[in-house]
Amino acid sequence: xxxxxxxxxxxxxxxxxxxxxxxxxxxxxxxxxxxxxxxxxxxxxxxxxxxxxxxxxxxxxxxxxxxxxxxxxxxxxxxxxxxxxxxxxxxxxxxxxxxxxxxxxxxxxxxxxxxxxxxx
Amino acid sequence: xxxxxxxxxxxxxxxxxxxxxxxxxxxxxxxxxxxxxxxxxxxxxxxxxxxxxxxxxxxxxxxxxxxxxxxxxxxxxxxxxxxxxxxxxxxxxxxxxxxxxxxxxxx
Numbered sequence: 001x002x003x004x005x006x007x008x009x010x011x012x013x014x015x016x017x018x019x020x021x022x023x024x025x026x027x028x029x030x031x032x033x034x035x036x037x038x039x040x041x042x043x044x045x046x047x048x049x050x051x052x053x054x055x056x057x058x059x060x061x062x063x064x065x066x067x068x069x070x071x072x073x074x075x076x077x078x079x080x081x082x083x084x085x086x087x088x089x090x091x092x093x094x095x096x097x098x099x100x101x102x103x104x105x106x107x108x109x110x111x112x113x114x115x116x117x118x119x120x
Numbered sequence: 121x122x123x124x125x126x127x128x129x130x131x132x133x134x135x136x137x138x139x140x141x142x143x144x145x146x147x148x149x150x151x152x153x154x155x156x157x158x159x160x161x162x163x164x165x166x167x168x169x170x171x172x173x174x175x176x177x178x179x180x181x182x183x184x185x186x187x188x189x190x191x192x193x194x195x196x197x198x199x200x201x202x203x204x205x206x207x208x209x210x211x212x213x214x215x216x217x218x219x220x221x222x223x224x225x226x227x
Contacts (some may be wrong), residue, residue: 035216045164045207047216061215095163105211106154108166108175 002026004096004111011117012086019082020114022096029077030054033099035107036070036081038092046092050099051079086118122146122210126219134227139195141222143208148188152212155184155193158221159204167206168193200226 007021022034036048049060051070058070069082079096094114097107123146133139143153151171156164166175168184171191181196195202203226208219 044220045209045218047218059214097164104152104169105214105216106166106169106209107156107164108169110163110165112163 002098002109004098004109006094006096006111006114009115009117011119013120014086014088014118016086016118017082017084018086018116019080020094020096020116022079022081022111024077024079024098027098029072030074033102033105034070034072034079035097035099035105036068036094037097037107037110038094039113040089040092048081048094050105053079083116086116088118090116091118092116121215122149122213122217124208124210124217124219126206126208126222128222129220130223130225132225132227133195133198135200136197139198139202139224141193141195141206141224143186143191143193143219145189145191145210149210149212151187152210153184153186153191154209154211155182156207156209157202157204158207164207195224198224198226202226 035050072079096111153171155168172184205221
């Protein structure tokens with residue numbers, strides 16, 4: 001079945017960077033877009049952007065432009081999210097999610113989430 | 121950015137009863153609306169897409185309706201495993217946005 005398995009929890013200092021991985025299986029990796037969404041403690045979901053896993057093209061939410069990079073390694077069917085210049089309010093659970101149908105940006109399935117804690 | 125507003129914030133329903141959750145968009149999203157179920161410590165699960173199409177393996181007691189700015193998720197006969205937070209998400213605009221969620225509790 002389709003699975004997205006993310007890397008483990010991370011703790012970073014303010015100003016540092018973090019890179020999270022999302023290893024996929026069970027489907028044609030290059031045939032789908034992957035999105036990244038985060039949820040801060042007690043808050044709702046916030047969409048960060050998407051990546052075309054075929055050619056690596058990306059679209060980022062304006063809020064994160066300049067601080068975020070979404071990349072992939074097709075040889076290991078894995079997508080990556082890197083966030084730089086971390087701030088305390090970047091503390092959140094970060095999730096990758098597959099877009100099952102081209103052009104229709106809903107998510108199925110999601111990864112299990114990666115907790116990133118920014119603390120001094 | 122399209123704002124998505126869900127109501128009520130919390131819904132307490134007895135087993136076997138109907139639960140009705142609402143989602144309103146600040147502008148039309150046509151039928152580009154999805155619903156997700158989120159249980160503590162678990163990944164969100166897609167329930168409904170296209171406003172009314174059930175995702176794979178989703179029980180028939182879950183149904184979605186609506187178009188434009190007003191949407192409803194109905195759980196026809198609540199089961200104990202339906203206790204969760206439910207979120208709507210629009211994908212009509214390239215900036216994808218979510219509602220704030222409705223927590224469904226079992227009475």
